[in-house]
Amino acid sequence: xxxxxxxxxxxxxxxxxxxxxxxxxxxxxxxxxxxxxxxxxxxxxxxxxxxxxxxxxxxxxxxxxxxxxxxxxxxxxxxxxxxxxxxxxxxxxxxxxxxxxxxxxxxxxxxxxxxxxxxxxxxxxxxxxxxxxxxxxxxxxxxxxxxxxxxxxxxxxxxxxxxxxxxxxxxxxxxxxxxxxxxxxxxxxxxxxxxxxxxxxxxxxxxxxxxxxxxxxxxxxxxxxxxxxxxxxxxxxxxxxxxxxxxxxxxxxxxxxxxxxxxxxxxxxxxxxxxxxxxxxxxxxxxxxxxxxxxxxxxxxxxxxxxxxxxxxxxxxxxxxxxxxxxxxxxxxxxxxxxxxxxxxxxxxxxxxxxxxxxxxxxxxxxxxxxxxxxxxxxxxxxxxxxxxxxxxxxxxxxxxxxxxxxxxxxxxxxxxxxxxxxxxxxxxxxxxxxxxxxxxxxxxxxxxxxxxxxxxxxxxxxxxx
Ligand code: HEC
Numbered sequence: 001x002x003x004x005x006x007x008x009x010x011x012x013x014x015x016x017x018x019x020x021x022x023x024x025x026x027x028x029x030x031x032x033x034x035x036x037x038x039x040x041x042x043x044x045x046x047x048x049x050x051x052x053x054x055x056x057x058x059x060x061x062x063x064x065x066x067x068x069x070x071x072x073x074x075x076x077x078x079x080x081x082x083x084x085x086x087x088x089x090x091x092x093x094x095x096x097x098x099x100x101x102x103x104x105x106x107x108x109x110x111x112x113x114x115x116x117x118x119x120x121x122x123x124x125x126x127x128x129x130x131x132x133x134x135x136x137x138x139x140x141x142x143x144x145x146x147x148x149x150x151x152x153x154x155x156x157x158x159x160x161x162x163x164x165x166x167x168x169x170x171x172x173x174x175x176x177x178x179x180x181x182x183x184x185x186x187x188x189x190x191x192x193x194x195x196x197x198x199x200x201x202x203x204x205x206x207x208x209x210x211x212x213x214x215x216x217x218x219x220x221x222x223x224x225x226x227x228x229x230x231x232x233x234x235x236x237x238x239x240x241x242x243x244x245x246x247x248x249x250x251x252x253x254x255x256x257x258x259x260x261x262x263x264x265x266x267x268x269x270x271x272x273x274x275x276x277x278x279x280x281x282x283x284x285x286x287x288x289x290x291x292x293x294x295x296x297x298x299x300x301x302x303x304x305x306x307x308x309x310x311x312x313x314x315x316x317x318x319x320x321x322x323x324x325x326x327x328x329x330x331x332x333x334x335x336x337x338x339x340x341x342x343x344x345x346x347x348x349x350x351x352x353x354x355x356x357x358x359x360x361x362x363x364x365x366x367x368x369x370x371x372x373x374x375x376x377x378x379x380x381x382x383x384x385x386x387x388x389x390x391x392x393x394x395x396x397x398x399x400x401x402x403x404x405x406x407x408x409x410x411x412x413x414x415x416x417x418x419x420x421x422x423x424x425x426x427x428x429x430x431x432x433x434x435x436x437x438x439x440x441x442x443x444x445x446x447x448x449x450x451x452x453x454x455x456x457x458x459x460x461x462x463x464x465x466x
Contacts, residue, residue, distance in 0.1 A: 028094030028140035035087070036080045037217075037257075038144060039137045042130050043083070044068075045215040046180040050122050053106075057119075063090055063102070073205055073219040091138045097126070100138050107131060129213040129466045147212065147464035150193035152419060154426045155459055156435045157184040157198065158452030164198060165435070165451040166214075166463070167426070169419050172437050172447035178214050181207050186228035186271075189461025190254070191235040196461060197252075199226035199240060206240055206252055211463040222250050223262045228271040228457065232296065233278040239294075241269035241283055249283050249292070251299055261299050265292040275316055275324045284311025286332060286368070291340065305345055309333050313415070315374040315383070316342075317398055325399075328374055328383060335370040337385050339401070349401070356390035356406050363389065365412070365431075375416030375425065377440060384425060386413035393427060395443060405443040409436045414456040428455035 043053040043065050058067035064086045066079035075083060090102035097103050098112050106122040107113030113121065123131040136145060154167040155178070164184050166176040178184075183201035190196070195217065196209040204226065205219035224244035231238050238252040247265040249272055252258070267285030269292070274281050280302075281294040291305045291314070310332030319325045326348075327340040336352035353371065355361065363370075366388050373386030376398065383396045386409065393413060395405040411431025418425050424446070427436045435455055437447040 030084070030088055030091070030093050030137065031140065031142045032080075032084055034137055034142055035084050036075075038133050039087070040075055040080065040083060041210070041215065041217045042134060042213075044074075045130070045213075047122055047215075048179065050120055053119065053122075061118075063087065071221075073203070073221055093138060094140050095138075097135045097138060103131070103135055103138060127466075129210075130215065132466065133213065144194075145466075147193070147466060149465050150462050151465060153461055153463045154417065154419075154435070155187050155189070155196060155461055156426075156428055156451045156455045157187050157457045158433075158454060159183065159185065159430065159456040160454035161452040163452045165449075165455070167435060167449055167451075169424055169426075169437070169460075172449055174449060174451070176214055177452075178209050178216075180216055181209075184457075185226060186230075186241075186457050187459045187461070188229050188231045188238070189459060189463065190231065191233065191462065193462035193464040196463070197229055197231060197238050199229045201225055201227075206238060206250075208257065212466045218257050220252055220257060220259060222259065223248050226250075227269065228273075230272050230274040230281060232274050233276075237296070239272045239274060239281045239283075241272040243268045243270060245287060247285065247288070247292075249281060249294060263294055263299055263301060265294070265301055266290045266304050267292070270311065271313055273314055273316070276318050277322045277324065280324065282314060282316075282327065284314055284329065286310035286312070289332075291327065291329065303345055305340065305347075307331060307338065307347065310368065312369045312372055313374045315376050317376050317380055317383075328376075328385075330369065330371045330374060330385070332368045333370070335387060335389055337371065337374065337383075351385075351396065351401055353385065353387055353390070353392075353394050354403075356387065356392040356394075356408075359390040359392055359408065361389050362391075373413055373415045373427065375418060377425070378418055378420060378422035382440075384416045386416060386427060388412045388414075391429075393425075393438070407438050407443055407445060409438065409445070410434055410448070415458050417458050417460045419460055426458055426460070428458045430454045430456050 054065045057065040091100040104114045105117040108121045111125045157164045162182040164178040168175045185199040200207045208218040210217040224242040227241040227243040240250040242248040247267045248262045251261040253260045267288030269283040272283040283292045295302045312330040314329045324342040339349040341348045375384040409427045410429030425438045435449045
């Protein structure tokens with residue numbers, strides 16, 4: 001509290017100076033929460049070819065950023081206050097942005113920045129989305145500016161890499177990448193397009209990525225090594241599969257950016273999903289062969305089902321009222337999928353994929369999962385199941401489960417997603433470092449998009465643009 005008052009008093013002095021130096025301004029307060037959640041992440045972000053601001057400014061220099069301790073993923077409240085106070089000394093609140101050293105020092109000189117910064121130039125232009133976040137804070141912003149648009153994107157995580165690739169589904173070209181997450185596993189997007197959630201296997205965190213800056217905005221510590229991730233339809237909660245025994249699914253509250261519960265379940269969890277009606281979170285365990293169903297209203301485990309072998313990817317279809325009808329589930333060592341009736345909580349059918357026409361079988365590096373990757377098309381009419389053995393996606397009609405097509409989709413296809421309009425399916429071909437785009441109506445490949453090393457999970461998301 002005392003610190004806050006000091007900062008306020010300080011800003012007032014700056015304002016007086018400002019007025020007397022010939023820049024008459026409306027009085028502007030620097031917003032603390034905006035600084036904490038939007039500006040501070042910029043000090044921790046890794047930009048290609050740059051050193052993170054915190055690396056240098058936690059040591060010497062006048063502008064001081066508090067250092068993070070080992071395993072600390074974000075600044076504490078006390079550190080935030082000190083950072084706020086220090087940064088405030090290098091800005092002219094509400095004034096010409098090019099009169100603030102905080103903004104001109106890291107900005108390229110050609111773009112209006114200072115001629116020299118001992119830390120190099122981090123922002124090439126005043127349109128850089130991170131620079132704008134900082135400039136808006138100086139201008140007195142209390143929240144982020146409205147995006148100019150929100151676009152559909154396909155985000156492919158690359159499991160043997162420190163990048164995730166962003167694809168524009170209109171042109172099927174790569175339009176960006178998310179860096180600084182080593183071993184990214186699962187990916188889902190906030191329904192409003194503001195941010196993405198990527199599980200980070202190397203740091204045991206859920207990383208929140210800002211859709212506009214493409215930088216990690218926050219890393220939330222988890223109770224163990226994560227695998228896949230899911231988000232509720234209203235965007236308020238994120239469920240994270242923890243791949244460690246005895247078994248946990250972590251629940252993250254998006255508003256507070258905190259883990260609010262670790263739900264005990266029966267076994268280490270590989271994939272977690274939210275059912276299409278957002279009533280249940282469903283996790284699968286390879287080790288204990290169980291499907292674990294959590295009631296989202298209470299965040300309690302409500303039922304489990306043990307299958308014949310480990311639970312791999314799952315997907316759902318719905319009844320006319322939107323409730324969950326079936327869980328389709330791939331299993332360890334089984335080349336196909338099983339069908340579970342959600343209401344009676346029992347397996348009711350099993351479909352084994354035949355050899356694919358014209359394809360040779362191969363069994364190298366299957367990692368126990370000959371079939372890994374399931375999707376239901378948005379119109380609910382087809383089920384897509386990928387086979388690593390035959391480098392093929394098998395397409396079945398719903399609800400009758402008759403095979404209606406096979407498409408070659410490269411070495412080790414691992415995951416399926418669809419554009420929201422249902423026109424195109426995207427499949428990560430882990431062995432080819434390529435994402436396949438398949439036209440749903442004609443069942444023909446329309447693009448092979450080069451991505452990063454070992455692309456597995458991918459998702460169709462909305463992303464805001466500055
Ligand atoms: C490689 C080390 C390094 C990095 C990274 C770095 N800086 Fe600096 N910064 C310096 C040094 C050294 C100075 C003092 C010399 C000068 O004025 O350039 C400085 C000066 C500044 C100043 C002027 C106040 C002062 O401390 O003298 C500001 C403001 C500043 N840096 C902001 C930033 C921001 C924001 C970032 C990240 C976007 C950043 N710096 C990254 C080394 C670094």
